[in-house]
Amino acid sequence: MTDISLDNDGVRLAASVDGPPDGEPILFLHGLSLSRDTWQETGGRLKDRYRVWTLDFRGHGHSDRAPSYALADYVSDAETALAAIGRPAVIVGHSLGGCVAGVLAQRGDANVRAAFLEDPPWYLGQPGEWEKSAFPKLFSIVSARQAAWQQARAPLGTYLAFLADSPTPMGGIGSDHYGSRHLLSHASALQRQDGRCWADGNVATSVLAAIPTGREFLCPVRIIQADPGCGAALLEHHDARFAHDNPHADIVRYEGCGHSPHRAIAFEQRFASDLQAFLSSLHPA
Structure with a gap:
């Protein structure tokens, strides 16, 4: 794996590249509060055949902090990575990254072959939807803890203990x-x-409300929906809205799974298999 830097109009973005130079490219996009490091296991399963790219969005991981964090800014970060790739790529996005991947899939960009969306909060920017999810309470708790710990320069172990010991919508604790x-x-x-x-x-209003939810995807798309009873971002009936707006998109629900299938012990193998099946279903570039 090789770490590189990309420039998006003066914002330095950290990225990593792995796999054969002539392999079909895949761009992985993480969710809010994560980083490109989250894709280590998933990318490791694909690097023998595919050219695996991972990106840190602005304000995350090793990328620069930036003046603005609107949806358009995150989309432009991904476009910067696609320009560096320089040929048609499959985009795999989790949560926020799934929304960015979905927006790019709507644009008919020649550099976007297909998109694989992992539980994107696609409709949570619409009136009344955000409040139905687990995210307002979760974001309030995590952001408050983070602010205090960053101010106090708390060690990594403080964050680690919090994540390991916190209750989850799936039951039990993080670990x-x-x-x-x-x-x-x-x-x-x-x-x-x-x-x-x-x-x-x-x-919801500063980022997700900007998603043009009713616009059709212009390339092959598969959507992984976590279980709405376990903290999913795609809530009950959101899959039906997706199917109505995009009758050619595939939607697969993971019953009993929370918002991050690719990270969950019980579901990461299934996620990897479903991603591999999706990649194999695409026509050669």
């Missing part, structure tokens, strides 16, 4: 559902993240 490597990755990401990315709790 029941996520392995030590993923917990460490998330702890490191929280320690580095610019707290302004939380938008003072107004992510």
Whole structure:
């Protein structure tokens, strides 16, 4: 794996590249408060055949902090990575990254072959939807803890213990559902993240409301929906709205799974298999 820097109009973005130079490219995009490091296991399964790219969004991981964290800014970060790739790529996005991937899939860009969306909060920017989810309470707790700990320069172990011991919508605590490597990755990401990315709790209006939810996808898309009873971002009936707006998109629900299938001990193998099946279903570039 090789770490590189990209420039998006003066904002330095950190990225990593792995796999054969002539392999079909895949761009992985993380969710809010995570980093490109979250894709280590998933990318590792694909790097023998595919050219695997991972990106830190602005304000996350090793990328620069920036003046603005609107949806258009995150989309432009991904476009910067696509320009560096320089040929048609499949985009895999989790949560916020899934929304960015979905927006790019709507544009008919020649550099976007297909998109694989992991539980994107696609409709949570619409009136009344955000409040139905687990995210307002979760974001309030995490952002407050993060702000205090960053101010106090708390050690990584403080973040790690919080994530490992906190209750989850799936039941139990974090360490029941996520392995030590993923917990460490998330702890490191929280320690580095610019707290302004939380938008003072107004992510729904400052970022998600800008998603053109009714616009059709112009390339193959598969959507992984977590279980609405376990903290999903795609709530009950959101899958039906997706199907109505995009009758050619595939939607797969993971019953009993929370918002991050690719990180969950019980679901990461299924996620990897479903992603591989999707990649294999695409016509050669």
